[in-house]
Amino acid sequence: MQLHGTSRINEKGHLEIGSCDAVELVNRFGSPLYVMDEALIRERMRRYVKAFQSTNLPFQVAYASKAFSTLAMCRVVAEEGLHLDVVSDGELFTALQAGFPPDHIYFHGNNKTPQELEMGLEVGIGRFVVDNFVEMRLLNELARQKGKTVRVLLRTTPGVEAHTHNYIQTGQEDSKFGFDLVSGQVLEAVNSALQSDHLALEGFHCHIGSQIFEVDGFRMAIKKLSDFARECEETTGFVTRILNLGGGFGIRYNGDDSPLPVEQYVEAIAEAVRSGFADAEQLPEIWVEPGRSIVGEAGTTLYTVGTIKEIPGVRKYISVDGGMNDNPRTALYQASYEALLANRAPAPPEETVSVAGKLCETGDMLIWDIDLPKVKSGDILAVSCTGAYNYSMANNYNRVRRPAVVFVREGKAELVVRRETLEDLTRNDRLPERMLAAEPFRSS
Template identity: 50%
Template sequence: MRAHEAGALHGDLGSRGPGWLRTPEDVNALLPQLWPRTVTRSAAGALTIGGRDVRELAAEYGTPAYLLDEADLRARCRDFRAAFADHDVYYAGKAFLCRAVVRMVAEEGLHLDVCTGGELAVALSAGMPPERIGFHGNNKSAAELTRALDAGVGRIIVDSFDEIARLTELARTRGVRPKVLIRVTVGVEAHTHEFIATAHEDQKFGFSLAGGAAFDAAARILDDGVLELRGLHSHIGSQIFDTSGFEVSARRVLALQAQIRDARAVELPELDLGGGFGIAYTSQDDPAPAHDLAKRINKIVDSECDALKLAVPHLSIEPGRAIVGPAVVTLYEVGTVKDVDGIRSYVSVDGGMSDNIRTALYDASYSATVASRSSTAPPVLARVVGKHCESGDIVVKDEFLPADVQPGDLLAVPGTGAYCRSMASNYNHVPRPPVVAVRDGVARLIVRRETEDDLLALDVG
């Protein structure tokens, strides 16, 4: 199946000649939801994104480069905003954050979730209204909390008793009453990689539900009266396709809402079920659209509140990957091609684990296509690797590429908007790539490429 599909991306479908793949509909029919919505192929067989030929973009901005389809990102913001029309949608900035993206999500009516002082600084510098910012993190410093309070951040998700004490003292000193949510560890084993599953008991985030810490945290906040407890928060992990985990999480956290009501005569008005909605990285992935997610989540919450005789709380969710992930394509240039004893071809590109660590870190799967031309050559099994001095420097583990792939070809890897640039490094002293937003035929640089001067500027020895 993958060979058939990969060959099709290169115009190799028997009766269909090279370059037949011309519309976003063609692309998405072949590899569902992998490519941004404006991606197409030109008559010459080159990919275009946002109305721009990738060969032109490579010539202007160099490679590797992250190409962000602004129309696609905005459309996904609107999809979630429409699907969860009665709720708050917080874009999870950790997926990818820069000032241009902050402005895009703000203009589309979304809120913003940050989890460090640095992310908060980006949000504020881009003009995001502070009341629409939520502040996460398992170890927020006093300086970070002080900045959040002084800026008037809309809500702080507290994660430990130490943080409750720290925030309470800071708020009391300043004479303010910040709104807080309690992050609850609900004991749900999400079907995802263990490093990105965040609701099982044995991990660093949140207050344990089963052990009683979550209820104790609520009691402490209510007793002190300094912080305004608005509700509970749960996040079960990332890259999740099965909504059953959200159902279990909602039931457990709403049961805690009812316990707090019964014990303290306080009915908390808000509930945040986090994010973690999966996207397509390969043709085997089939993520649910936003309106389906909303329908299922609303049904779960409404049913459970009815059973518990709770007023339905104001709901919020935190999609990050689901918004920015599919909107970005990474463009590379092929440098070398090696055939290894007929096992596979190793196609080396001018980036690698410094611009996409997810394959090495999470054993993540990606897809790839030759982006600068069409080919009628038969597909061969290939592994796309980077230029770093690591055998684990793999971008795409297994993909069928045309047998005539060669140095100088441009290679496009879709689905790289989330956790690629945000987790990028300077390993081997490789400067990080730029981010180029493309829309309606116009490209603009929103994060410039790092230079060797940037690297040396920090070296003061």
């Protein structure tokens, strides 16, 4: 397993993250346990800012909170001076509870409810990224009722298919997101926005996909949008002030992944914007929304090995105390991970095993066919690069409790999300009156 950030193997032969011993973390907080390397998170944020500063172009970096959203994470984003992208009232509420400045928040989503739009209007978020005509009309009407003018970007689908998993491609023409560029929907949306009394159009947004390892897709999207921006200015007079290229920058999950350095992505984007808008009086402000590339490699999930099953000549399974409830990505995307035994990290590999979860699904697998030392019940398995879309997609299938989350930094481990209790699982359950009045069980 490749070590990331502050991770190392200590003198006890244990995995250490943020100068905290992984075995001691499990002893203290239990398992499964999400461990987030705070120093690495902050370093990734600063790299994006520094890379854009070197281009001498106007920019804004916003963290995509869908990747991993907690009060502590929102506070880190604020402390580092980034903006925040939310896609639900829950993410917005979390940010507000953390004290995040509303005017540095903008709201995404293909089906924002009236209640979510009203919430954003009431707290005064910075911008809405308008996804469709229904939303545009509704937002304009709600803003009219509140006597406000709302700054908006239009989400576009530029017809660029990034080289990634089908489920996480979002920039192609056939997508649930945004106004289609090829068919002329975007121009129609521009005209509608300009005619809306309570919407102030500022520019365009696109997001071509996730886990992208090349820059050609970004270049192509910028070329299409800059060509459109020129046409749009000629036909409507609207000048593009903001160009939001979304996120999607890839990370290394295993040896087959070859992500580019942050600086290379940023340099390619800046060059493409300069080229595409060379004739413009002023270049638009470049926005990006990294999420996975900020928190993905900073996360490690610690599990305790339980049962072990060997099928001679077929496969050896080791089962851990978590599974697709705390990491559904293997089941969803056929995601691949690296891992090591945190309590015997230097031990050489001796066998090939597959890591199964404890849930009642054949597909509840975390890792297929990984080489590890001879695994024993009670070993601590550390799975790397679980910072993005693990906690955020965790669930209670089989009524399994969601794990705790700790931030580690300079030898200090701080609980930022407590482990759910059994009582939490029934906290929202209600029994109808007729059941309360009846005898709970009848003898046969």
